[in-house]
Amino acid sequence: MSDANTMRAISQDVLGGPEVLREVELERPAPRPNEVLVRVRAAGVNPTDWKHRALGVFLGEPPFVLGWDVSGVVEAVGIGVAAFAPGDEVFGMLPYPFGHGSHAEYVTGPARAFAHKPASVDHTQAGALPLVSLTAWQALVETADVRPGQRVLIHAAAGGVGHVAVQIAKARGAYVIGTASAGKHDFLRGIGVDEAVDYRETDFTEAVKDVDVVLDTIGGDYSLRSLRVLRPGGLVVSILPVGSGDFYEEAERLGVRAVRMLVDASRSGMKEIARLVEEGSLRATVAGTFPLADAAEAHALGDTGRTTGKLVLLVD
Known part of the structure; x- marks a missing residue:
């Protein structure tokens, strides 16, 4: 179990198949100015995750923690963050491609990458949506x-x-x-x-x-x-x-x-997504959920290319 200064995360030391993923203990990050620290509750898994796991793509050689989708609760805010306070439920996409790291208990990201989570959906649904x-x-x-x-x-x-x-x-x-x-x-x-x-x-x-x-x-x-x-x-x-x-x-x-085009982090975009969710126009179909420790299983299912909708990691 992680203590106040560490966290569980899914990392890899080499490129390869789902079997290269493993749970590790890392230092818990702290938010810098204009950043928030989010306690992750759910994080989507996307094709870009398994491509980076296997090929490195933009991130090069590991070790790294994958994951761009996040839904969770603000744990702390950095200097200058006015939009959020600790305890706020938020969802967003970390800056793509170099802001990765949501497949962990905690993640930091720029405040502009997040919006308030729609109250009408749970973290699983919100974690499936951003990217x-x-x-x-x-x-x-x-x-x-x-x-x-x-x-x-x-x-x-x-x-x-x-x-x-x-x-x-x-x-x-x-x-x-x-x-x-x-x-x-x-x-x-x-x-x-x-x-x-x-x-x-x-x-x-x-x-x-x-x-x-x-x-x-x-x-x-x-x-x-x-x-x-x-x-x-x-x-x-x-x-x-x-x-x-x-x-x-x-x-x-x-x-x-x-x-x-490549997707880019955007609070204004996330607010539009939240609006569509709240008005009932948008909902993610979740093909499967997995505990954080079972990230390799989620990747193996994603690798088949046959899933309908999204795969989501859940963080206790």
């Missing part, structure tokens, strides 16, 4: 400015980002088309998808036309192929930040637009 919701919000609203009546295609619409993006697009008044395997189509209809496409049986470029915005959550040839379903001037937003330059060249040739 996927901010990604979808920044892609569909801040980048694409989705408006009522527009046709929006969302790839992997039953996945973490996808199922939240569907709800955000519907809240904006869009007509939403989602790709997923046939077994997930009932789920898609339940969250508001107007038209579901079975990517295993159907080439979406044949089935879908005249789209205003595509949210590409897959990358690879999906980015390029998605350009073909756009109306003139339409936009593909890919949340895979690295890929072929052909993406932009092909977009220009076709008279459409192409953007790649």
Whole structure:
């Protein structure tokens, strides 16, 4: 059991499969100016976590503690923090990619990364939302400015980002088309998808036309192929930040637009997410919860690429 100066966290010494994750005791962090120390109650696990675990990606070589999603209770505030006080329930996404560390009992982060947790949901639900919701919000609203009546295609619409993006697009008044395997189509209809496409049986470029915005959550040839379903001037937003330059060249040739983006921490964005939650327009589907000590099991399930919604670590 950790004492007042230490905490439990999930770390790794080498890159690799879920088995490299282990529970360790680390020094409990202290908040610097404009930071809050949060006692973590729930922390989502996202594809970026298992990619960093296996490949290092932006973080390089371990050791490191993963996790960007967090819902919890403010334990202490640094100098200059006016928005929060100890005891406040908050949720947010730590700055991506270098603010990681929520898969632990405590984490510090800039106060601007957090918002007050919606009272209508528990920490599990709030801990599932930040990264996927901010990604979808920044892609569909801040980048694409989705408006009522527009046709929006969302790839992997039953996945973490996808199922939240569907709800955000519907809240904006869009007509939403989602790709997923046939077994997930009932789920898609339940969250508001107007038209579901079975990517295993159907080439979406044949089935879908005249789209205003595509949210590409897959990358690879999906980015390029998605350009073909756009109306003139339409936009593909890919949340895979690295890929072929052909993406932009092909977009220009076709008279459409192409953007790649990375999610960024944002209090204003988190407040918008909280508003959607409170008005009943947004809810995360939680595919599974795991105690912090069982983080490797969550990663193993995530590695299958078949989960619907989000995986969440719970911290006692």
